[in-house]
């Protein structure tokens with residue numbers, strides 16, 4: 001081990017366990033400085049007119065960073081939080097400390113790739129490590145450029161070839177020491193402490209029926225809460241019933257609720273799968289446990305789609321050259337965001353989302369379809385609203401699901417329209433969901 005100082009840049013991998021990029025950074029360096037960048041762009045307005053990262057996501061992120069700092073400090077390291085565009089603050093930090101190398105996870109989305117390109121343009125050596133999928137893309141029975149066009153074909157090839165993920169890596173017991181930071185320019189590190197919002201307290205009182213109550217310790221951001229949740233979820237028989245309950249709309253137990261931790265990288269999918277396999281060994285495999293694996297494969301599919309198509313997934317037409325350019329109606333879009341379209345089921349969903357940062361998979365499909373097919377709006381505006389609001393916002397899964405519903409992904413069957421009346425009759429037959437979230441005269445948050 002040399003004396004080289006390496007900057008380890010945490011991105012959507014806010015954990016120490018099963019973090020291949022971190023292992024890579026620690027292996028070669030004499031000193032490692034763990035860093036997180038708060039890019040002001042996350043708080044700036046999008047082209048659609050709202051802040052890019054809303055209060056729920058900010059609070060969950062703050063909890064995850066606080067947790068990460070504590071686990072690093074237990075290993076005599078620490079998390080340095082910087083405020084600024086990574087392409088500017090990381091080179092400035094490197095210059096101040098005499099570092100030349102940055103190691104981080106690879107993210108195959110355009111803006112995240114541009115961030116890495118900016119570091120390289122500033123003269124840094126950057127090593128990126130792919131680690132956010134369950135399966136290693138290099139271990140698939142096809143080159144990622146030949147990813148099957150439909151999910152079912154992908155799953156069948158994976159299953160028939162018996163592709164399995166590697167076992168998760170243990171968290172390092174010790175990290176190479178941090179360099180002294182006393183000489184750092186205060187301006188570089190100012191204002192990056194706990195950035196959670198007062199909504200944490202307000203939410204706790206108002207939305208006790210939230211399906212992901214992120215203000216409660218059991219649902220807090222960060223690796224320790226993630227591992228505790230995984231242990232709790234897989235200890236009981238909820239996984240066995242997952243297939244039957246997964247289309248539920250409300251409650252903490254109808255689906256696994258792994259997604260917020262997977263999205264921030266506090267939980268690695270390989271750790272989640274290992275817990276699922278342990279559960280099967282102890283309590284038996286079932287339709288429910290198979291379906292959890294099935295859904296984790298969907299998550300991978302959208303990641304591999306990004307590796308295959310990259311920026312093309314971000315065009316208005318997506319991958320569908322024949323699709324018309326999306327129409328847009330700003331007033332209808334604003335009504336959708338605020339839950340005042342006049343359709344109680346849709347409004348209930350949109351108010352739940354704005355109030356809690358959570359929406360079930362079923363409601364995500366229904367409201368996305370309504371925006372595109374009933375209100376005639378641009379699917380990219382909807383994706384941006386979800387990005388701002390969802391506590392489990394994940395660039396790959398969000399983009400992939402919106403493209404799929406809009407008929408602009410790889411699926412040759414075209415888009416998916418969900419009839420909102422039929423959906424309400426099937427999934428909210430007693431009207432309890434609409435009564436809870438879209439009661440006349442009651443706005444979420446009242």
Ligand code: FAD
Nearest residue numbers: 255256257258259295296299361364392393394397398401
């Ligand atoms: P479970 O039902 O318990 O599933 C277990 C895990 O499988 C999930 O945690 C997730 O990692 C994965 N998974 C399940 N369904 C999907 C799916 N359709 N696509 C990809 N992975 C899936 N998921 C996100 O994590 N982040 C997003 O930003 C996101 N945006 C979405 C946007 C739209 C329009 C739609 C229709 C779906 C979106 N999803 C997104 C997928 C899905 O709704 C969530 O992953 C799921 O509801 C999370 O709840 P859970 O962890 O309880 O999932």
